[in-house]
Amino acid sequence: MLQTDEYTINIGPQHPSTHGGLHAEALMDGEIVKDVAVHLGYVHRSVEKIAESRTYTQFIPYAARLDYLASNLPCLGYVQAVEKLLGVEVPERAEYIRVILGELSRIAAHMLFVGSLAIDLGATTGLVYCLRDRERIMNLFEMTSGQRLIAAYMRIGGVSADLPEGFITAVEGVISDLPKMVKEYDGLITGNEILQARCRGIGILKPELAVAYGVTGPNLRASGVPYDLRKADPYGIYSRFDFDLPLGSRGDCLDRLTVRLEEIEQSGRISAQAVKDIPEGEIMGKVPKVIKPAQGREVYHRIESAKGELGFYLLSDGSEKPARLHVRAPSFINLMVLPHISRGGKLQDIIANIATLDPVLGEADR
Amino acid sequence: MEKLDHGRETPWTKLAEDAGIEFTAVSDPFFTYLSVSPAALHALMGILKQRLGMNYLADITAVDHGSEFEVVYHLYAIPDNGRRLAIKTRIAREAAVLESAFPLYPTADWQEREIYDLMGISFSNHPNLARVLLPDDFKGHPLRKDYRKEGG
Numbered sequence: 001m002l003q004t005d006e007y008t009i010n011i012g013p014q015h016p017s018t019h020g021g022l023h024a025e026a027l028m029d030g031e032i033v034k035d036v037a038v039h040l041g042y043v044h045r046s047v048e049k050i051a052e053s054r055t056y057t058q059f060i061p062y063a064a065r066l067d068y069l070a071s072n073l074p075c076l077g078y079v080q081a082v083e084k085l086l087g088v089e090v091p092e093r094a095e096y097i098r099v100i101l102g103e104l105s106r107i108a109a110h111m112l113f114v115g116s117l118a119i120d121l122g123a124t125t126g127l128v129y130c131l132r133d134r135e136r137i138m139n140l141f142e143m144t145s146g147q148r149l150i151a152a153y154m155r156i157g158g159v160s161a162d163l164p165e166g167f168i169t170a171v172e173g174v175i176s177d178l179p180k181m182v183k184e185y186d187g188l189i190t191g192n193e194i195l196q197a198r199c200r201g202i203g204i205l206k207p208e209l210a211v212a213y214g215v216t217g218p219n220l221r222a223s224g225v226p227y228d229l230r231k232a233d234p235y236g237i238y239s240r241f242d243f244d245l246p247l248g249s250r251g252d253c254l255d256r257l258t259v260r261l262e263e264i265e266q267s268g269r270i271s272a273q274a275v276k277d278i279p280e281g282e283i284m285g286k287v288p289k290v291i292k293p294a295q296g297r298e299v300y301h302r303i304e305s306a307k308g309e310l311g312f313y314l315l316s317d318g319s320e321k322p323a324r325l326h327v328r329a330p331s332f333i334n335l336m337v338l339p340h341i342s343r344g345g346k347l348q349d350i351i352a353n354i355a356t357l358d359p360v361l362g363e364a365d366r
Numbered sequence: 367m368e369k370l371d372h373g374r375e376t377p378w379t380k381l382a383e384d385a386g387i388e389f390t391a392v393s394d395p396f397f398t399y400l401s402v403s404p405a406a407l408h409a410l411m412g413i414l415k416q417r418l419g420m421n422y423l424a425d426i427t428a429v430d431h432g433s434e435f436e437v438v439y440h441l442y443a444i445p446d447n448g449r450r451l452a453i454k455t456r457i458a459r460e461a462a463v464l465e466s467a468f469p470l471y472p473t474a475d476w477q478e479r480e481i482y483d484l485m486g487i488s489f490s491n492h493p494n495l496a497r498v499l500l501p502d503d504f505k506g507h508p509l510r511k512d513y514r515k516e517g518g
Contacts, residue, residue: 006390048484048506081419084396191381211421211444214473225444232446275428299396300425300440311426326427328440338478 004030008205009347013042014227017120017351023337024350031346032180036339040332044365053323056082056291061152061326066327066363069112069152070105070252070306071143072098073155074363080235081301081312082156089285094158095237096278100171101144101153103267103274107178108137108307110218110260110267113358117257118189121198128188133181143167157287171275178268178323182261190257199253199291203341203353213340214333217308219357222259223251229304240277241270256356293319300328307331327366331359385413397440397452407455408465411439415470417444420451423471426478428485430511433459435487439467457487466492484509 006067009026012018021042027035047066050067063078064071074100083090089100098245120127138148143164145153153160189195205215209248220227226245230238246262248255295318302311308330317323334357378391378400387409389402402410414420429436439453457464466489467474478489479498484488486507489495497504504515 041501044499046484046508049513213475214423214471227444227446232444233442261385300438302424309424311425311440313425313440317431324427324429326425328425328427332476332480333397333473336473 001099011350011354013039017354018361019116019359021365022335022359022361024354024355026342026347026350032346033342033345036248036342036350038335038338040335040361041365043361046062047366048325048327050313051322053321055320056293056322057156059139059322060148060154060156064150064152065306065308066206066329066366067109067307067331067360068362069360070109071103071147071150072105072153072187073109073303073305074310075152076102077156077301077303077310078312079156080303081314082291082293084299084301085297085314085316086156086159086287086291088287090236091282091285092256092279093162093281094283094285096274096310097159097163097283098154098236099139099238099241099274100271102158103271104137104140104171104174106267106306107264107271108134108275109360111137111181113260113355114185114189114257116264117352118195120351123189123192126185126192129184129188133177136177140167140170140174143170147306148288154283155287156291158282158284162283168275168278171271175268175275176253177230178265181262185261189332190254190261194240196254198348198352199257199356202253202345203356204250204252205337205341209337209340210251210322210361211361213337215246216302216330217306217334218259218263219256219308219334220256221245222248224249227269229309233302235301235303243267245270255363256358260358281298290320292318294318302328305330307360307363308334310363327353327363329363329366331361331364332366335359335364380433381413381417385409387413399452399454401454403494404455404457404464407453408467408470411441411467411470412451414441414451414453418449419447420449423467423473423477426467426474428481428484428487428509430509431456432511435459435462435485437464437481437487439473453462459482462487462492464488465490466495481509486510 011024013021013023023039025037063074066074111130115130141151142148143153162334203325205223207225210223243266293316298315300313302309311328313326315324376466387406392399420445422442425440434456441451483497
């Protein structure tokens with residue numbers, strides 16, 4: 001047999017398939033991947049340090065810039081953490097608005113996932129369809145806050161403004177079209193023979209390995225583990241909604257795709273229930289003008305973001321600025337398994353693995 | 367499945383006696399905080415994993431308290447068993463070394479690297495304790511309170 005020399009191939013940091021600034025250094029033996037070293041930090045902004053010199057309210061826009069593809073979700077996680085620290089009650093209407101916007105954010109993030117997976121694997125057309133539909137959700141965000149991508153709409157104690165006229169009707173329009181959209185992606189992308197060949201049986205993540213490495217979100221559920229914080233540790237008003245957890249069986253790239261496609265429909269179901277039940281009323285709870293949680297109080301609050309368990313650890317020193325803020329970023333922790341699922345595969349499988357682990361680097365690097 | 371209300375009803379004294387470990391347990395509405403010495407940290411985590419099924423280390427973080435660092439581990443179980451535990455341990459600033467949780471919880475790998483990188487706490491027996499977010503030649507650990515920021 002022919003002997004080959006080992007060599008390394010750099011993927012990124014400047015490459016469209018790395019979804020931001022991710023550098024994967026692949027150690028190759030011929031065509032086979034022996035190992036992958038992941039280098040992070042290309043978009044590190046030190047938000048945890050910045051938080052120590054901002055007031056609790058001033059940090060909200062920084063939270064939006066963590067996962068900028070679903071900006072309402074990191075904002076929600078952060079404001080809920082502060083609310084726990086203060087013991088603030090959130091009005092019913094605001095809770096429902098948060099659920100609607102949170103689930104719409106998840107749908108938007110998953111749509112971009114499907115589209116970018118398609119383009120990463122060479123199917124340019126797929127991206128166009130997903131972006132077309134995601135645009136309708138971006139328009140909804142624009143209606144609520146004026147911001148399409150990085151909305152800082154959540155507030156400690158509620159949301160910044162009430163829903164504008166016509167918003168509920170517009171949401172209902174998008175929700176009713178979701179099954180049609182997903183069917184289209186299914187036919188165009190999942191049904192594509194080349195995409196299936198690139199994804200089926202590729203990058204298998206075993207459930208035991210996923211739990212050991214703290215992988216969460218759709219990536220964990222694609223490995224067949226039914227763990228979703230909206231059910232396991234419900235926050236806000238999530239215990240009121242009826243929805244299913246889509247699960248995979250093989251834990252490969254194809255499962256990670258189909259789980260997200262099904263989650264789009266489940267998020268639509270949750271939003272539809274929220275839109276139906278939303279009450280009239282206040283949108284802001286009773287929050288002190290100057291936010292100063294009691295000295296020594298601490299909290300770790302976690303939500304199910306589009307990427308997995310997004311946690312905020314806050315410690316108060318009694319001043320108006322947090323003594324410590326730590327972000328448990330699902331994108332960062334999910335990436336830890338990239339070498340494990342890539343070893344023994346081909347170079348091109350790394351692209352599929354990065355795409356289906358679905359990291360957003362603004363959150364991974366913080 | 368038994369619901370243990372964040373673990374407040376767990377007979378901590380018995381668990382500690384059985385294992386020969388000293389620790390204190392304090393609860394707030396969200397967590398039960400177990401404070402333990404750095405030397406007994408590993409043993410305590412091993413027991414929590416084996417006896418209480420806390421197989422999911424969600425988050426590790428560190429806080430700079432001046433002369434001491436506090437490291438906090440947030441533990442859960444998959445599938446969820448109702449327990450919410452936070453383990454806390456304190457180490458001196460001059461000797462900021464702690465045993466790695468990697469053998470018990472592989473997810474500690476990058477999380478401990480992040481703490482090493484940003485807070486400057488070392489972890490013994492870690493497989494690859496290198497910086498993870500900042501460049502390798504970066505000087506200092508920015509999340510320490512005495513780290514001097516430049517500019518704004």
